[in-house]
Amino acid sequence: MSEHLPDGVERHAFGGDGDGTDRLATRGEPVYGEPTDDEWRAWDPSRSKLGAMLELEMQTDLAGDDTVLYLGAASGTTVSHVADFAGPTYAVEFAARPARDLLEAAASRSQLFPLLADARKPDTYAHVVESDVDIIVQDVATRGQARVALENRRFLADDGRLLLAVKARSEDVTRDPSAVFDDVREELEAEYEVLETKSLERYHADHLGIVARPL
Template sequence: MSDLPAGVARRDIDGETGLATQGPPAYGEPTDEAGWRRWNPRRSKLGAMLASGMDTGLTGGETALYLGAAAGTTVSHVADFAGPTYAVEFAPRPVRDLLDVAEERDRLFPLLKDARKPETYAHVVEPVDAIVQDVATRGQAEVALANREFLREDGRLLMAVKARSEDVTADPEVVFDAVVETLSEGYEILERARLEPYHADHLGVVARPR
């Protein structure tokens, strides 16, 4: 089992032991009296990667770029243990919830932008130590390649590949191989692993820029 980043711990909350971070609740998750809140890996691809023991390379305090932030479920946990965290989300409705989450987190910066067009937020985002990607769209590898410019030389890409977003009819392993092959044009793949039992037909990928 890989080491967890500083600021992430395994805690017993409501009689169940699991990952937790310290911060205000964001989506109705259970908390304890010390301010820890459960990080549910079934609602978070990054949480599933950590719970599965993948070596994410995260140590805590990183500057992060989160692509596909949605309403803020996972990125709220990231902002609890990371440094400045830029949260890119394309859909206006979830961004309204994301803004509420950010109100209680001074390190979380929501951006109503399209992750496929990094030039639209390049003037805002500083170089980052980690890119976390959970974008449910065709061309997931291309999104990661387009955003590679933000990643420091020794940084990490932590990516969840959703097979059904690429091709709903193809065998997921075939899809994963194709995505990873494209991703390899700009990244060195350090680890890949299926995210079952937490998420069906998803692959977790840890990579660093070439």
């Protein structure tokens, strides 16, 4: 089976991990204590929903030099890897504490632009984020995850992609995750065509990866 890895993401063997397995990696300054080998830094899918989507060979259509809007950047674990190979990368994070770590991750990445903002309120950063971004990556722990994707649809190019990690327990901890996933997908279909879905259970409990394109 062929892999769908973006330019700038490769498999690399890191010494000292004990099992000799090649791991996803990008070139850049380390951020969170990840294994490194010269300029390479390991991308751990158990700490990254997008990394899990790549490990599971979802067809993300991510490419080198893409313009990316990343919703739910937290302290920069995943978005720093994205900025290692992508073009302008706008990283939206609402909480002040992880945003401070995100600023540190951006210090060595001139194309990474941290935004202290709420992904549910895109009007607050619409004056900064360029229109027609190639990729929206969404990893937010909140109710209304489909609504966040719909509200941020305005930034996505007509041929762009939404890469969404749905957290069932953030929507409703009392419901069966599969029912939550069905509801999110149905709501998304108002403005997106869902191209692929895949459980991220191997790396993240009660998560579903979705690849979609705007209608």
